[in-house]
Amino acid sequence: MPEPLTSDQLSDKREALFALRDRLAKGSEGSLKFPFIPYPPDRVRAFQAYLTKVPEELLVLLPVLQAPAKSTDRPARVLGGLYRPADAATSVGERDPFAVDPAMVERALRSHATTQNALAQLLESNAVEPSSPVARGPLYDLAWRRDGVIYVAEVKSRTDENEERQLRLGLGQVLRYRQVLSADLGAPARAVLVLSSAPKDHSWTQLCEALDVQLCWPPDFAGLHLLRQPQLPLTRER
Numbered sequence: 209m210p211e212p213l214t215s216d217q218l219s220d221k222r223e224a225l226f227a228l229r230d231r232l233a234k235g236s237e238g239s240l241k242f243p244f245i246p247y248p249p250d251r252v253r254a255f256q257a258y259l260t261k262v263p264e265e266l267l268v269l270l271p272v273l274q275a276p277a278k279s280t281d282r283p284a285r286v287l288g289g290l291y292r293p294a295d296a297a298t299s300v301g302e303r304d305p306f307a308v309d310p311a312m313v314e315r316a317l318r319s320h321a322t323t324q325n326a327l328a329q330l331l332e333s334n335a336v337e338p339s340s341p342v343a344r345g346p347l348y349d350l351a352w353r354r355d356g357v358i359y360v361a362e363v364k365s366r367t368d369e370n371e372e373r374q375l376r377l378g379l380g381q382v383l384r385y386r387q388v389l390s391a392d393l394g395a396p397a398r399a400v401l402v403l404s405s406a407p408k409d410h411s412w413t414q415l416c417e418a419l420d421v422q423l424c425w426p427p428d429f430a431g432l433h434l435l436r437q438p439q440l441p442l443t444r445e446r
Contacts, residue, residue, distance in 0.1 A: 213272050218244065218252035224269055225252060231290050232263055265289035267343035274343055287358060287393060288339030288351050291328050294321035319365035319404040324349050326426050327361065327402055345392075346385045349402075358393060360385045361400040366425075368408060375401070375412050382421060398422065400432065 218225070229242045243260040247253040254260075267274050268289075296318055328338040331352055339351045350361040362382040364374040382399040390397035401416060403425040416423040424431035 211272055213270060215251065215253075217270075217272075219250065221269055222246065222250065222252050225266075228263075228265055228269065228292075231292075232265070235290065263289070264342040265292075265340075268341070271343070287353060287389070288345070288348075289342045290340065291338040291350070292340045293328065294324045294349075296321040296325060317365045320363055323365070323402060323404045323426055324363045327363070327429060330429055330432075346388050348382075348385045348389075351389070356395065358389050358395050358397040359400055360389055360397060361402050363402045363404075365404045366407065371407055371409060375403075375407065378403075379416070379419070379421065383419065400424065402429070 225244055226246060229240065229244075232242070233240050241255075241257065241259065241261040243255050243262055243266070244252050245255050262273065327350060331338045331350075336352050336354055341347050341351070346360075348360045349363040352359050360382065362378045362385065364378040366374055378401050382401050386397045386399040399419075399421040401421050401423050403423070406425050407413070407423075413423055422431050422433055
């Protein structure tokens with residue numbers, strides 16, 4: 209590796225590392241072979257075994273483990289990893305969107321986290337498994353599959369003051385995510401733009417329909433068409 213992964217770096221990520229290990233263990237049928245173990249009182253050590261597994265989600269927490277990309281490399285053909293709930297307890301104020309990455313600021317807003325987690329819970333209640341992004345892929349908020357179709361969602365917190373800017377940013381992001389995932393995974397993809405509240409400007413609904421983007425917001429996420437079951441034709445009893 210160009211830079212070493214130090215013991216202090218591992219210890220700084222201790223809570224996140226073992227939260228990831230526990231989530232992966234719930235969905236693992238065999239031995240997890242997680243590469244790190246807790247070491248008292250508050251340190252982390254490498255698991256002393258001849259062979260361990262490095263799950264792709266771990267590369268998000270520890271980017272130094274990623275191999276340098278070659279020009280011929282393609283992103284891994286996976287949709288995502290286990291869903292990581294957003295931290296609704298952390299919030300920041302509004303910033304100049306060009307001073308830092310707007311997507312990073314957006315994900316730190318409480319309303320963004322609350323909306324994202326509400327959508328994930330709605331999906332799970334409808335037997336749909338949400339995914340979070342993995343290393344070397346598009347940094348969407350949520351993605352999932354249903355009936356062979358990929359759905360990718362970008363979540364935006366909305367106020368009357370920032371509505372125009374947020375929807376412009378969100379629409380561009382989710383259109384790009386749709387294009388990249390469809391090409392990389394070789395499957396049709398649908399784009400979903402999720403707002404924390406209903407837009408005041410209804411022309412955005414018309415624009416999203418024209419671009420085949422599902423626009424929705426809590427509490428019922430009414431624009432999320434994949435959750436609507438098809439109506440079966442009525443039949444008469446004989």
